[in-house]
Amino acid sequence: MTPRTTPALARTRADLAAALAEQDARAASPARGTRPYRRAVVMTMGALHTGHLSLVAHARELADDVVVTIFVNPLQFGPAEDLSRYPRDLDGDLAMLTGPGLLGAGDVVFAPGVDEVYPGGDPTVRVSAGPIGDVLEGAARPGHLDGVLTVVLKLLHLTRPDVALFGEKDAQQLAAVRAMVRDLDVPVEVVGAPLVRDVDGLALSSRNAYLSPDERVRALGLSRALRSGAEWARAGAGAHEVRDAARSALTAAGVEEADVDYVALVDPDDFTEVADTFAGVAVLLLAVRVGTTRLIDNTAVTLGASRLPDGVVAPGASTQGGARA
Ligand SMILES: Nc1ncnc2c1ncn2[C@@H]1O[C@H](COP(=O)(O)OP(=O)(O)OP(=O)(O)O)[C@@H](O)[C@H]1O
Ligand SMILES: CC(C)(CO)[C@@H](O)C(=O)[O-]
Ligand code: BAL
Structure with missing residues (x-):
């Protein structure tokens, strides 16, 4: 079989488990020596731009293998919000992720469907963001940060990273993720990455x-x-x-x-x-x-x-x- 030169695309939990097992096998290989192995995850909702790529490039520097997740999480959208029109472009995203200094063979893109992430329908047990979930973004978008933390915790369980990167663009989200990791003893290092702007100052989004x-x-x-x-x-x-x-x-x-x-x-x-x-x-x-x-x-x-x-x-x-x- 010809060795892969691009990241594995996992659309299901089973695909993801198989791709992570390959990473685990390489991590345990005697050829690697005793250097500690690190896997990084960058979670996104897709429609990628240079801000996302800066997180991926940073992850590439911090870890041996990188997993990028692409999932538009219905749980964090209110009923009158833009879930249905949110931009989706998996082919374009995959092309952007394979640029220099980004993903290569051995890395994984996990792009599941809603049924794959929530096989039993909307989860009955969810993470509560606590007081930080009630102000600002939480006040304007009730339940938003609970929905974010619920999917972030699930994706951390599914991808088993050592380090997870989040952008300072979503500063309240980053603070809520840090609080969840601290309060629930989630075994992952959270790294914040600087906000990337267009040349005219507009934050990329x-x-x-x-x-x-x-x-x-x-x-x-x-x-x-x-x-x-x-x-x-x-x-x-x-x-x-x-x-x-x-x-x-x-x-x-x-x-x-x-x-x-x-x-x-x-x-x-x-x-x-x-x-x-x-x-x-x-x-x-x-x-x-x-x-x-x-x-x-x-x-x-x-x-x-x-x-x-x-x-x-x-x-x-x-x-x-x-x-x-
Ligand atoms: N301009 C940016 N600079 C740095 N990180 C960013 C930027 N935009 C998004 N991110 C980060 O990328 C990750 C995925 O974000 P997401 O997919 O929601 O992108 P987004 O452009 O913020 O989308 P949206 O328009 O939905 O807010 C988050 O950790 C987010 O903070
Ligand atoms: C962290 C996240 C991927 C969870 O859906 C989302 O809120 C985002 O893209 O910032
Ligand atoms: N970047 C945060 C995801 C959202 O707006 O739902």
């Missing part, structure tokens, strides 16, 4: 494909708002003024107040709003509807730098790149 040319211009208001908030924070503004600055920039970009789900400035650990006296690194987050498309974006901002003791750099100050526009 599969949902950008929904935007008309006019809407895409208006969508630049999100990164401008983050940049404005970050500039006010650098100038010594308190939390309230930073949020106001971000809101004003959205308005200036033509975004109606009614289309803003939230402008929030939160503690990165529990996503509670920070007080005006807060000093340290907070996350400035936005969720905005542009036409029928709901977009999210965020950036880390340092507040009250002048209130921090001399020589103290706010912890986490370099974990997220600032919004560029």
Whole structure:
């Protein structure tokens, strides 16, 4: 048989188990020596873009083998959301994943159908995200983070990785996954990867494909708002003024107040709003509807730098790149 040069495509649990067994056999082979083996997983909903590929490239550096999952998870969509029109392009995704520095022979793409992931229908037992699941994305999309964590835990069980990578683009999701892994003792290392933007500052997102040319211009208001908030924070503004600055920039970009789900400035650990006296690194987050498309974006901002003791750099100050526009 000719050796495979592209990743294995697994459409079923059985395909996945067979592909992982091959990885396990290679990991246990005496030819590898005693170097510890690592498998990484990158979970996606497909319609891949350069942001996803940056996670895959990072996974490639961290691990011997990489599993990419492609699954549009119905559990995390509300009844009036875009589940049915969410972009799906498995052939295009597979072509993108096999570029240089990405997936090769030995790696796996797991692209199951809904019945394969939920063979008994909607699961009766689900993960609860707890308080972080009730604010911001959780408040705007009730049950969303429970649905995310339920599928993430299932995919962790199915793919058995040592390390799992998630993008800082979905900052609240990343924090919820970290909390689940900590609170439920899930044996995996969670790695956050920086948010990737288009040259004009727009955060890359599969949902950008929904935007008309006019809407895409208006969508630049999100990164401008983050940049404005970050500039006010650098100038010594308190939390309230930073949020106001971000809101004003959205308005200036033509975004109606009614289309803003939230402008929030939160503690990165529990996503509670920070007080005006807060000093340290907070996350400035936005969720905005542009036409029928709901977009999210965020950036880390340092507040009250002048209130921090001399020589103290706010912890986490370099974990997220600032919004560029
Ligand atoms: N621009 C980006 N930079 C870095 N990581 C990203 C980016 N966009 C998505 N990701 C990450 O890729 C993973 C899969 O995300 P997903 O498939 O939902 O993509 P998406 O573009 O965010 O889609 P959507 O438009 O549905 O929000 C998540 O961990 C997500 O945070
Ligand atoms: C983590 C995830 C793949 C779970 O469906 C999804 O929420 C996403 O793509 O960010
Ligand atoms: N990137 C998060 C997946 C969702 O919006 O459902």
